Amino acid sequence: xxxxxxxxxxxxxxxxxxxxxxxxxxxxxxxxxxxxxxxxxxxxxxxxxxxxxxxxxxxxxxxxxxxxxxxxxxxxxxxxxxxxxxxxxxxxxxxxxxxxxxxxxxxxxxxxxxxxxxxxxxxxxxxxxxxxxxxxxxxxxxxxxxxxxxxxxxxxxxxxxxxxxxxxxxxxxxxxxxxxxxxxxxxxxxxxxxxxxxxxxxxxxxxxxxxxxxxxxxxxxxxxxxxxxxxxxxxxxxxxxxxxxxxxxxxxxxxxxxxxxxxxxxxxxxxxxxxxxxxxxxxxxxxxxxxxxxxxxxxxxxxxxxxxxxxxxxxxxxxxxxxxxxxxxxxxxxxxxxxxxxxxxxxxxxxxxxxxxx
Numbered sequence: 001x002x003x004x005x006x007x008x009x010x011x012x013x014x015x016x017x018x019x020x021x022x023x024x025x026x027x028x029x030x031x032x033x034x035x036x037x038x039x040x041x042x043x044x045x046x047x048x049x050x051x052x053x054x055x056x057x058x059x060x061x062x063x064x065x066x067x068x069x070x071x072x073x074x075x076x077x078x079x080x081x082x083x084x085x086x087x088x089x090x091x092x093x094x095x096x097x098x099x100x101x102x103x104x105x106x107x108x109x110x111x112x113x114x115x116x117x118x119x120x121x122x123x124x125x126x127x128x129x130x131x132x133x134x135x136x137x138x139x140x141x142x143x144x145x146x147x148x149x150x151x152x153x154x155x156x157x158x159x160x161x162x163x164x165x166x167x168x169x170x171x172x173x174x175x176x177x178x179x180x181x182x183x184x185x186x187x188x189x190x191x192x193x194x195x196x197x198x199x200x201x202x203x204x205x206x207x208x209x210x211x212x213x214x215x216x217x218x219x220x221x222x223x224x225x226x227x228x229x230x231x232x233x234x235x236x237x238x239x240x241x242x243x244x245x246x247x248x249x250x251x252x253x254x255x256x257x258x259x260x261x262x263x264x265x266x267x268x269x270x271x272x273x274x275x276x277x278x279x280x281x282x283x284x285x286x287x288x289x290x291x292x293x294x295x296x297x298x299x300x301x302x303x304x305x306x307x308x309x310x311x312x313x314x315x316x317x318x319x320x321x322x323x324x325x326x327x328x329x330x331x332x333x334x335x336x337x338x339x340x341x342x343x344x345x346x347x348x349x350x351x352x353x354x355x356x357x358x
Contacts, residue, residue, distance in 0.1 A: 005342060016338060020070065023327060024066045028066075068094070069094065069095065070096055071097075072094030072099070095331060098111065099111075100325075100328040100331075103322055103324055103325050104323065104325075105320040110328045114310065114325070117310045117313050118310065121302075121309035121310045121311065123206075124232065124301070124307055125232070127225055127232075128232035128236060128298070131233040131236075132233045133236070133240060135233070135241075136238070136239070136244065137241070137244050140242065140244025140248060141244060141245075141272065141279070143155045143156070143241065144245045144246075144248035144279075145252070145267075145271055147249065152245075156242075159239075167300050170231050170234065171227070171228075171300070172304065174230070175203050175227070175304070178199060179199040180199075182200055183198055184197050201223055202223055202224045202227075203305075204305045204306035205224060205305075205306050205307070205308075206224055207220075207224050228301050228302070228307055231304075232298050240283065243283055243286065244279060247281070248271075248279040250279070251275045251279045252271075252275055254278075256274065257275055260274045284348055287347060289340030289344065298311050299311030299312065299314055299315050310329060313325065314329045
């Protein structure tokens with residue numbers, strides 16, 4: 001297993017290099033490029049804008065710019081005055097050394113900005129993934145066992161409905177429902193018990209800010225997680241339940257299931273212990289990338305609920321033409337995706353002990 005994992009990681013290196021090339025090329029071809037983000041001040045003179053372009057090296061050929069972005073620019077001399085003579089060595093270390101540069105809009109190291117957002121993204125993503133698997137997998141198993149019944153029909157309709165509803169629309173409807181309609185309805189029914197028309201759940205944010213500048217522990221702000229987690233988990237519940245149902249239908253007709261029934265095992269043991277484990281194999285294909293894909297964040301959900309994660313950061317920095325942050329998010333998402341597919345292969349062996357990698 002260890003040798004196989006190492007071999008897969010080494011084989012992923014060319015893929016990652018190709019992703020960096022394509023991403024950098026797309027960034028370089030954007031009209032205006034990074035210079036536009038830094039020289040957008042109307043008070044700058046043409047000479048000052050040209051100086052910024054020389055310092056960033058955007059006038060160099062694209063292959064040279066890519067190599068500098070990849071391995072750093074310590075070998076390059078940068079202009080620091082208006083005489084056009086390079087007299088200062090570069091200080092950017094390159095992404096291969098873990099240096100993505102400085103954020104244009106936030107004026108801080110990119111990795112520091114991303115490190116602050118990763119906990120929020122993991123918190124929301126893990127909660128959504130947990131409920132997606134814990135709810136979706138049992139629903140899929142029961143739908144397969146009760147094929148053709150009312151439970152199967154209802155869950156199939158709900159799965160199609162949740163897959164069809166856009167995330168942004170569902171989020172806005174929930175904000176309207178829990179922030180205005182339900183409070184007003186409860187107030188009209190019982191003004192004594194509900195004297196104020198206040199939102200039933202927080203409409204956004206990760207939690208109240210404490211005096212220290214941070215946020216309370218997660219168990220003290222679970223109410224902030226309810227709406228964004230529900231919106232983000234609906235797609236997972238619908239998808240996992242449908243995949244699990246289809247996989248379970250293939251399993252329940254196998255000989256070992258009939259043997260387990262003949263041995264007198266309870267139906268719960270037959271379906272959930274013997275059948276579900278083998279039915280989980282196709283689900284591992286999607287579960288691996290889903291776990292590591294948490295780092296990419298859910299941009300739309302985080303934006304709607306003002307959740308301070310990587311998804312919201314990507315949208316804000318993209319709007320501000322903050323290319324270093326955008327490129328860092330893209331590269332980290334690519335790495336997470338590659339690791340996800342490797343993790344899927346590992347999950348195969350954990351779920352089915354018959355699988356061995358040479």
